[in-house]
Each structure stands twice: as C-alpha cells, then as structure tokens.
Amino acid sequence: MGDYFLLEILSGIVGWMYFVLWSLTFYPQASLNWSKKSVAGFSIDFAILNVSGYMFYSLFNWGGYIYSGLGTGIVQTNDLFFSVHGLLLASAHLSQVFIYKRGHQKHFKRWSLITLAILWGCVSLVFLLEGIILQYHPSHSFLGISKIPIDLNTLRMAGYGKAVITFLKYCPQIYLNWRRKSTEGYSIMNVLCDFSGGVLSLFQLVIDMIFNGLTKGEWSLLGSNTxxxxxxxxxxxxxxxxxxxxxxIQHYLLYPSKRNDPLTLELISSTDRRMVK
Known part of the structure; x- marks a missing residue:
C-alpha cells in the first residue's frame, strides 16, 4: 500500500500543478486586454464560447463529484476548483469584450451563437427527460437513470458540450491569427501555460487510472457507471x-517577425479596420 499511497500523492501534486498552470492562462490575456484597453487580436467568439464551456464543465465536475458513479469517471478536488475558477475568469474576459474596443470584431459570429443554442438545448432536453422519468419512476436515481444510456445522461451531455466548445473556441483564434498574419494581441504565455496544463492533466488521468486499477482492480475505460x-x-x-x-507554430515559426515590428503592427491595425465581420 505504500507504493499506492505515493501514487495518490503524486496525482494530487500533478493535479494542483495543472490547476495552477491552466488557471494562469486566463491572466495574461486579461492583463493584455486591460493594458491596451482593447480586445483587438483576441477573438470575441472565443470569449463567449468559453463562458458556456466552463458552465458545462462546472456542472459535469460538481455533479460527478457529488453523485459518483454516473459515468463521469474520477473527479478530483482540483478539477472542481479549476472549473469554477475558469468560469469566473472566462466571465471576466467576456466583460472586457463589452467594455473595450473590439477592432474589426463588431459582433459575435452567427455560428457561435447557433452552436451555443444547440448545445444548451441538448443539455436542457436530457435534463428535462431525466426529470420526467424520475417523476414516473422514482426508483431511478436522478442524473443517472438506467433508462438513458450512461453516455447520454445530463452530466455526460454537459461534458460533451464542454469538449465541443473547447474544440470550437480555438478555431476563431487560429483563423484570426492566420488572417492577420500575426499573433499580436494574443498572449503566448497563455498558450504555453495552456499546453503545459493539458499535458499535466493527462498525466494525472493516467496516474488515477493506474491507482484505481491497482487498488480496486477496475481497469474499465468506457461504458459503465463505475x-x-x-x-x-x-x-x-x-x-x-x-x-x-x-x-x-503560428507564433514562433509562421509569424515570428511580425510580432513587434512597428510597420507590421500598423498594417495589422489597418487590416483590422478593413476586415468584414
């Protein structure tokens, strides 16, 4: 058991390290926006998607932590704190969008709003469906009813919503960098912390799986509540x-010389004014 205890300690250390790194990703961008009094170079669609993403992730983590065995897998304490912290800071980013100058980004793209409507509709529909079945079949546990596949309960749907948003929220920023041929206005420190946090998050997941397999004999990956x-x-x-x-790659290889050159920044500013929504 001594070796297993060390695995548990290591998981905690790695988990809080990823919490710190992923939490730090929010601050450079917020500071950059504040110092410039502008969100030019920062995708406003990224901002609005991120808020809903962390709402979904908070629901997934807290629901899975309180109601264990509903298909969420292991949810650690650092996961809980990260999701709430992320929601608060993502909301701060979104508030900056409404306060500061946006450059060429006058309005949220229609696709991002439609995506949010669809995701919220799916999660709400499953939530209502579970509530209805609970009313007529009280023996079924709420948020984990057997009549609905575990991959389609409310918590898992919220988790899928977060995954979809995480995928989509990066796309506008990649496109914006490509269109402007520059990463100016988007914090590279954000990127480095985000990357490192992702690696540590996966590392903790592997440690947790090994610990659970050694102590409980449970090596199942998918398809069961437990x-x-x-x-x-x-x-x-x-x-x-x-x-x-x-x-x-964009920052260091594709557009490395365009970050601090005054002429390039002026051209970028002019491009921002000309670009369509």
Missing part, C-alpha cells in the same frame, strides 16, 4: 494540446 476513466477530461487534454501546438 468506470474510473474520466473520458471528458481526456478529450479536453488532447484537444488543448493539439490546438496549442498550432498556436506555438
């Missing part, structure tokens, strides 16, 4: 790593 594998956390880690690699 599976310790947090599939949503796995998806988020993979998506985060892939997209941040793209950002790193």
């Amino acid at each position: 599976s310790a594998f947090n599939f949503i956390k796995f998806l988020l880690g993979i998506i985060t790593i892939i997209f941040n690699i793209i950002f790193i």
